[in-house]
Structure formats: structure tokens, C-alpha cells
Amino acid sequence: MTDPVEREGGRPDQASCVGPDPKVPQRWALFLDIDGTLLHIAETPHGVHVDADLFDLVRRLHGAAGGALALISGRAIAEIDRLFAPLTLPAAGQHGLERRDAAGARHLHPLPRGGLDLARERIAALQSANRGLLVEDKGLSFAIHFRRAPALAALVGRAAEELLAVLGEGWRTQPGKMVVEIKPAGRDKGSAIAEFMAEPPFRGRTPVFVGDDATDEFGFAVVNRLGGVSVKVGDGESAARWRLDGVAGVRRWLERCVAAAPP
Numbered sequence: 001m002t003d004p005v006e007r008e009g010g011r012p013d014q015a016s017c018v019g020p021d022p023k024v025p026q027r028w029a030l031f032l033d034i035d036g037t038l039l040h041i042a043e044t045p046h047g048v049h050v051d052a053d054l055f056d057l058v059r060r061l062h063g064a065a066g067g068a069l070a071l072i073s074g075r076a077i078a079e080i081d082r083l084f085a086p087l088t089l090p091a092a093g094q095h096g097l098e099r100r101d102a103a104g105a106r107h108l109h110p111l112p113r114g115g116l117d118l119a120r121e122r123i124a125a126l127q128s129a130n131r132g133l134l135v136e137d138k139g140l141s142f143a144i145h146f147r148r149a150p151a152l153a154a155l156v157g158r159a160a161e162e163l164l165a166v167l168g169e170g171w172r173t174q175p176g177k178m179v180v181e182i183k184p185a186g187r188d189k190g191s192a193i194a195e196f197m198a199e200p201p202f203r204g205r206t207p208v209f210v211g212d213d214a215t216d217e218f219g220f221a222v223v224n225r226l227g228g229v230s231v232k233v234g235d236g237e238s239a240a241r242w243r244l245d246g247v248a249g250v251r252r253w254l255e256r257c258v259a260a261a262p263p
């Protein structure tokens with residue numbers, strides 16, 4: 001059994017104790033990243049599959065949290081729905097740029113359109129000149145994956161900066177695991193969690209957020225500020241107060257959360 005390891009002040013050098021229980025509050029609002037948290041990261045974003053055990057776990061967690069469960073991902077919501085079909089859960093996609101609340105209403109962050117057409121041309125050219133790259137146009141953001149061509153990391157970094165110059169004001173880069181995302185500024189996983197927490201059935205509950213990557217740090221910061229439970233998956237510096245060692249550990253821990261939930 002893997003217990004979350006508490007990190008005082010989020011400093012990995014001060015790992016202090018192994019928690020005796022999941023530390024899940026009675027009335028929790030659960031926010032879960034997908035890739036690297038619930039699912040192992042695949043070579044391509046389309047290479048993942050939600051197995052029956054995970055589907056059932058998420059469905060039971062959603063019930064145990066009184067509906068206060070949201071998936072918080074860099075994927076577009078359409079992709080999240082495809083993965084978890086036929087479930088349509090509250091979700092934030094594209095790092096908070098799109099959100100579906102518990103009532104099913106969609107919220108979209110406006111897209112600064114200035115240099116978008118030219119940027120799309122540049123991205124297409126980048127893809128065709130470097131077959132090892134995988135470029136995703138997610139509608140409100142772009143992702144350049146170099147997992148199949150790690151040697152292109154520096155080139156991708158430079159290309160992302162050039163794209164920012166083309167796109168103009170209001171765009172940012174977001175580095176992740178073997179990926180650089182290019183997205184409008186102003187929304188992130190933390191803002192998405194804060195928005196959910198202002199709405200039923202999340203409002204009044206204690207937020208719990210589990211994630212594995214740099215973009216999840218925005219979520220950890222919000223959850224820490226709200227007095228919630230922040231859980232980093234895997235190694236690396238993090239503001240999260242708890243730690244799980246990988247996807248299998250996350251799933252075991254979540255099973256314990258369901259088991260510990262009041263009827």
C-alpha cells in the first residue's frame with residue numbers, strides 16, 4: 001500500500017513522514033489530472049485507453065463525492081469525453097481554457113485571434129519538416145509533443161518562442177513532460193479549480209487535487225490556499241503537500257478514498 005508522503009512546505013529535501021491514512025476530508029471535492037496521474041503517459045496522446053477498472057473507480061468516486069469530482073486536464077474536453085465515455089463528468093480541458101460545470105454548462109476562454117492563421121501555417125510547416133514531432137491543434141491551444149524525438153527538445157523550445165512572437169499579446173507557453181503547449185494567458189488548472197469551488201456541488205467542500213506535471217502546480221497553489229489536499233505524483237519539486245509515487249499508487253489511494261467515504 002502506498003501512502004502519500006508528506007512534504008513540509010513542498011520541499012522535497014524535507015520529506016518528513018508517511019501519512020497513516022489518505023487524509024481525505026469528510027466532504028471532499030475531488031480534482032484529478034488524467035495523463036501521468038490516472039493513466040500512464042503513452043507515446044502519443046491517442047495511445048491511451050481507460051480500462052474497466054479505472055472507469056469503475058472514477059464512477060464510484062464521483063458518486064462518493066456527491067458529484068463533486070472534476071477531471072482537470074490539458075486534453076480538450078471532447079477528448080476527455082471520448083476516453084471516459086459514456087461518462088460525461090465535470091471537466092476542465094486545455095489547462096482551464098474550457099470548462100464544463102456540474103450542470104453541464106460550457107465555459108470557453110476567449111481566443112486572441114490576431115496571429116492565429118499565420119501561427120497555424122507555421123505549426124503545419126514545423127510538423128512536416130520534423131516527422132518525429134506530433135503537433136495537436138486542440139481548438140483553444142496547441143501542443144508540440146517531442147516524446148518520439150527527444151533530441152528535438154531545444155528546437156521545439158525555440159519554435160514555441162517564435163510562435164509566441166507570431167501570435168502576439170496574450171499567449172503563453174506551458175512546458176510539460178516531453179511537450180510544450182502554447183495557449184492563451186489568463187486561465188490555468190488553478191483558475192479552473194477555483195471556478196468549480198465557487199459552484200455547487202463543489203462549494204463548501206474541501207478540495208483535493210492530484211496531478212503529476214508542471215501545469216498542475218497552478219492547481220496545487222489554489223488548493224493549498226483553500227486549505228485542501230494537494231498531491232503530487234512522482235518526483236520533482238512541487239508545492240504539493242503530499243506525494244504518491246505513480247499511477248498505480250494513485251489508483252490504490254483513490255480506492256481507499258472510496259472505501260473511507262461515508263455512505
Ligand SMILES: [Mg+2]
Pocket residue numbers: 033034035036037211212213
Ligand atoms: Mg498529467
